[in-house]
Amino acid sequence: MKDVIFGEDAAPFSNYNAATNWSISRNIARRSGYDSLTKAERCLAHDIDKLFSLLE
Numbered sequence: 001m002k003d004v005i006f007g008e009d010a011a012p013f014s015n016y017n018a019a020t021n022w023s024i025s026r027n028i029a030r031r032s033g034y035d036s037l038t039k040a041e042r043c044l045a046h047d048i049d050k051l052f053s054l055l056e
Helices: 016-031 037-044 048-053
Strands: none
Touching: 016 037
């Protein structure tokens, strides 16, 4: 299920690298059990150890 309330899935990027980076970030968040990048950001904003564990 995608979170489209904030329009994060339809962000207008003119730079291919920016679109790729956001896509990778969304995929990491979803594979880590978060429904959206917004929810992941809210949960991980103050938990640095958990944030770095996603990159391992």
